[in-house]
Amino acid sequence: MIELLSLPFMQRALLAALLSGLVAPAIGMYIVQRKLSLLGDGLGHVAIMGVGLAFLTGTAPLPTAVVTCVVGAVAVELLRQRGTATGDLGLAILFYGGIASGVMMAGIAGQGAAGLSAYLFGSLTSVSTGDLWAIGILGVVILILTIGLGPRLFAVAVDEDYARVLGIRVKLLNLLIVVLAAVTVTISMRTVGLLLISALMVIPVATSQQLFIGFKGAFFGAMGVGVLAALLGTVGSFYIDSATGATIVVASIGLLAVSWLVAGPLRRRRNFIPYVEDHPHGAVEHERAENHDDGHAHEPGVKVIQHGDHVDYVHGGHRHAVHGDHYDEH
């Protein structure tokens, strides 16, 4: 590990990957909430056109791809807001036209599939110092916007109409999310790769939602999971000599599996409902619930179910119901 950190290219790759691990799930939270999970993938295709264009014109790939992808993202969102059948066709043309023209331009420039694949699946040796600066600055801007505008972006993702009545500029924020997603995709192309980056937007979010209750908890949790996946994947790809992005995505899927193992039994216990016969509540025979004399309010995670004319609380394999000033055991 020490030996690995003394290699300058490895330091750059690790920093770039950790930044992607932080940023991709942050924007991914809003993308998942708005059910646009495939958007990141489409934007990755558009960015391939930017890379091809850079090969052809001899410009630096990262800035060219950022500009191309942001322009594509604005077009995507405008088509989506129109929401027509032509809009749908427009998206398909943009996405597949992006990847096709990118591969074509790379071929004409004499780079072929081999030159592109470092951008499609990520490669440790490809992050230059200049790239790192650009990735760092853009990453920080994305973090400031996704966290600073968090409450508003959340409100828009939850309920657009209500957000409008709060005076929030809904269309502008929707556009911002797509543009930030485009920038995230492109700054991740050296490490995670354009074909895989949307996985890092979506999978850590799913992992975090297994583990944390609440949007804020899941938001910061997803960033933590993303960083961990990026770290595991980058180091792993060094030792087993695999494509960095592919290794990062496999690592994030591994973390998702672990979160299922952890959260599964927890949720099963929470959802377990002991059977009771129907009864009018407060019927003659009842037994006071244990440990409820302090009139404790039921904690989050305690299951509530409607039971005839009253509500039952389920926890620890017991069903409790309010009866006057105390809880009854069922």
Added chain:
Amino acid sequence: MADNTPLLDAQGLYVSLGGLPILRDVGLQVHSGEAVAILGGNGSGKSTTLRTVLGLIPFQEGSVRLFGTELANFHAWDRVGYVPQHSSLNVSNATVREIVSSGRLSHHRVFQWPSRQDRAHVTHALDLVGLTDRGRWPFVDLSGGQKQRALIARALTSEPELLIMDEPLAGVDLHSQAGLAGLLGQLRSDGLGLAVVLHEQGPMADVLDRWVTLCDGRIVTSETQGATDCAPEPAKTSSMGWLDPVAGVRR
């Protein structure tokens, strides 16, 4: 602003959606300290009326003024509260508090996060609707009636002067309905203006000052009533006997 300026003044609204006329010559006025009910059958245009006066649906003719300002120039959204009809929220695992907190955003500058004061407002709103101990729960785990109460809390937490509600009591149990009606009555005496779509007046009857009835996108009056095939049935109130929905006053 003169004291008698209505909080909401909508006149002669014509709205069409997908090429079909939905509202025809609909008007609605709400003053401070006044509760106005909008009644009518399914599809009569009640929700469309509310969404139009809030600027969520464009209108072809007519005018809407909020607090004396043309809708297009109106920006003081912190004075308006809205409870949408059985709104489908994209919540995944957001907590009740997080949902209710978003009601405070109309008071916030763009990069502002909730403050301690905001949290106190949210706690208060949860207390008002009887969800005190549900704040940290995932919103999706609430029952239908509890969700509806949470959405009312979300609207109340910004302390609006005008509250626009679309069937706010749907799915709420009778006991809670009475509590909410009492709460709204209290707020109304403190000067809140209320426009509320109701299926039946139920426990709200004592709170209401006026009601308008929509039928097929028009306001039903004594003149038009005969021309339509959906003359409203009279609604029963809890204490005052029968209401005449056409005249819009207590007999």
